[in-house]
Amino acid sequence: MKQPWQTAWPERISYGLSDAADNLVFQMMTTYLLFFYTDVYGLSTSAAAILFVVARLADVVESLIIGVMIDHTHSRFGKSRPFFLWYALPYVLFAVLTFVTPNFGATGKLVWAYVTYLGLGFFYTAVNLPITSILPALSQNERELTLLGVIRQFFGSSVQIIVAVFTLPLVALFGQGDQQRGFLLTIVLFGIISLVLILNTFFQVKERFSQPERPHQSLSAVWGMLKQNQPWFILSSVILLYWLTTAIKNQTTIYYFKYLIQREDLVPVVNGFTFASLIGVILIVRLANHHGKKNTMLAGIAIAAVGQLILVLGTAINQLAFVFGGTLINAVGNGLIIGLVSIMIADTIRYGTALGIQAEGILASTDDFGVNVGLGLGGLVTAGLFHLSGYTANHAQNIATQHMITLNYAWLPLLLYVVMFIVLIFYNEQQLQDAINV
Numbered sequence: 331m332k333q334p335w336q337t338a339w340p341e342r343i344s345y346g347l348s349d350a351a352d353n354l355v356f357q358m359m360t361t362y363l364l365f366f367y368t369d370v371y372g373l374s375t376s377a378a379a380i381l382f383v384v385a386r387l388a389d390v391v392e393s394l395i396i397g398v399m400i401d402h403t404h405s406r407f408g409k410s411r412p413f414f415l416w417y418a419l420p421y422v423l424f425a426v427l428t429f430v431t432p433n434f435g436a437t438g439k440l441v442w443a444y445v446t447y448l449g450l451g452f453f454y455t456a457v458n459l460p461i462t463s464i465l466p467a468l469s470q471n472e473r474e475l476t477l478l479g480v481i482r483q484f485f486g487s488s489v490q491i492i493v494a495v496f497t498l499p500l501v502a503l504f505g506q507g508d509q510q511r512g513f514l515l516t517i518v519l520f521g522i523i524s525l526v527l528i529l530n531t532f533f534q535v536k537e538r539f540s541q542p543e544r545p546h547q548s549l550s551a552v553w554g555m556l557k558q559n560q561p562w563f564i565l566s567s568v569i570l571l572y573w574l575t576t577a578i579k580n581q582t583t584i585y586y587f588k589y590l591i592q593r594e595d596l597v598p599v600v601n602g603f604t605f606a607s608l609i610g611v612i613l614i615v616r617l618a619n620h621h622g623k624k625n626t627m628l629a630g631i632a633i634a635a636v637g638q639l640i641l642v643l644g645t646a647i648n649q650l651a652f653v654f655g656g657t658l659i660n661a662v663g664n665g666l667i668i669g670l671v672s673i674m675i676a677d678t679i680r681y682g683t684a685l686g687i688q689a690e691g692i693l694a695s696t697d698d699f700g701v702n703v704g705l706g707l708g709g710l711v712t713a714g715l716f717h718l719s720g721y722t723a724n725h726a727q728n729i730a731t732q733h734m735i736t737l738n739y740a741w742l743p744l745l746l747y748v749v750m751f752i753v754l755i756f757y758n759e760q761q762l763q764d765a766i767n768v
Contacts, residue, residue: 337468342481344534345461345468348414349486351527352458354520355425357493359450361580361601362513363428364709367443369723370509371431377440379713381447386706389451396455400463408537410464413456418528421453422521429517431510457528465676467537473619479673480614487607487665493520494580494601498594562678564757565671568627568750569700572667575746577708582738585716589727590735591650603658610665614673623670623677624759628751630666635747637663642740677763712738 337345364382367373373381396413403409428446432438461482469475497516505512583601588594610630617626637660644652715738719730727735 336471336474337478341468341534341536342478343485344531345464345478346481346483346485347527348457348461348531348535349482350489351524351531352454352461353486353489354493354524354527355421355450355517356454356458357490358429358497358517358520359454360577360705361494362497362584363447364581364713365584366429366513368713368721370513371443372439372723373443375713375717375721375723379710379717381440381443382709382713383706384444385447385451386703386709388448389455389701389706390703392452392455393459396459397463400460407532408464408467410460410467411532411535411537413460414528414532417453417456418525418532421450421457421528422525424449424453425521425524426514426517429513431514461531462672462675463679464535464537465672466679468535473615475676476615476618476673479676480611480669482672483611483614483665483669484608487611487668491602491605491607494604495598498584498598559678561674561757561759561761564753565674565678566700567753568757569671570704571746571750571753572671573701573704574708574711575704575743575750576664577705578712578738578746579743581708581712582735585735586645586739590732596650600654600657603654604661604664606658606661607665607668610662610667611669612665614666614669617666618670618673622759623674624754624757627667627670627674628754630663630670631747631751631754632663634660634663634667635744635751637661638740638744638747642744645736645740711742 364378367378367381368375400410400413403412405412407415424446428443428450430442430446432442434442465475465478468478500516500519501509501512503512504515584594584597587597587600610633614626617629621629637656637658639656640659641653641656644650644654644656715734716731719734720728721731721734
């Protein structure tokens with residue numbers, strides 16, 4: 331018999347598919363967009379680097395705007411749920427436009443890239459942030475919230491793997507030697523599927539445990555709560571570091587195999603090993619219930635770091651077996667990390683309410699803030715270092731650029747995992763739980 335705090339399986343699956351929908355586009359952004367801009371669309375690495383930074387800075391502001399919009403939304407559909415309906419179509423349209431390659435001059439191409447990419451960033455936030463902000467409204471039970479978070483990440487990670495593995499083969503299939511056409515038709519396919527899944531979430535998911543509406547709370551009051559919400563600050567930093575790590579590594583993968591290994595065809599193979607992230611996601615419920623969320627995430631970071639260290643060794647001795655094996659182990663750890671993010675953000679939202687401030691939207695913007703800043707800095711680091719080392723698209727790379735590619739693909743992610751682990755140590759999970767359970 332289903333308990334009052336339980337959601338039905340159709341609703342659970344539909345909630346999880348919302349993240350799958352977003353990741354059909356998002357994974358193409360994080361893994362292939364820099365390559366698309368430099369090697370297919372024809373932007374310089376310096377122009378791409380500046381674009382990534384500007385777009386991500388804009389997205390930081392947009393995350394706060396969308397968060398405030400959610401906090402001030404009062405509709406018959408709820409606070410977060412209507413955003414799936416309102417912004418699904420614009421999100422998909424801008425995703426497609428981002429991969430359109432108009433026959434403009436250099437300035438026109440750059441303007442087109444700015445308009446489409448900035449628009450895509452805004453609408454991505456508009457459909458992704460509500461996935462996190464709606465979670466505390468689906469149930470008030472700790473285990474149910476953990477289960478919902480795991481289901482979300484299972485579908486999200488599954489689609490990330492699908493996109494990482496099958497994008498280039500689909501580009502080749504649709505393009506028949508024309509990568510511009512191939513990327514465009516691939517994103518059209520992903521966009522149609524994404525639109526259907528986002529709208530399905532709107533129709534299937536219900537907000538039923540929203541907190542009673544409180545009088546309007548000023549931004550200064552919300553900021554006062556945030557300054558007291560130490561778990562939120564720590565988690566925000568961890569999320570930022572995670573996406574910085576992910577951006578740097580994912581964006582560099584195709585460059586490493588194209589220019590250092592001369593085997594671009596192996597990109598789908600190495601990305602296929604990231605399927606192991608599902609192992610980490612599946613383990614979350616058992617590990618988090620027995621050892622706590624903080625310790626489970628710390629274990630995930632440690633496992634990811636060990637895998638990255640093996641990958642570093644593989645690049646040093648030029649052994650693909652170590653690169654593939656390290657990628658697999660790293661993926662298990664990443665599954666534990668990212669699978670816990672939305673669950674722990676939900677805890678910080680409830681902690682904020684315990685502190686007397688209801689601000690689901692702003693607190694949920696933690697995830698999008700970390701994603702946007704991490705991706706922006708990751709794009710700046712990757713494209714910036716390539717530019718400084720003399721990168722030239724579709725040509726053999728000089729020694730300095732080869733070193734920069736290895737630095738981005740292997741060494742920088744390892745260093746960032748260590749920093750991530752140290753930061754999370756200061757997360758006070760017991761203080762948070764004590765306040766929530768009062």
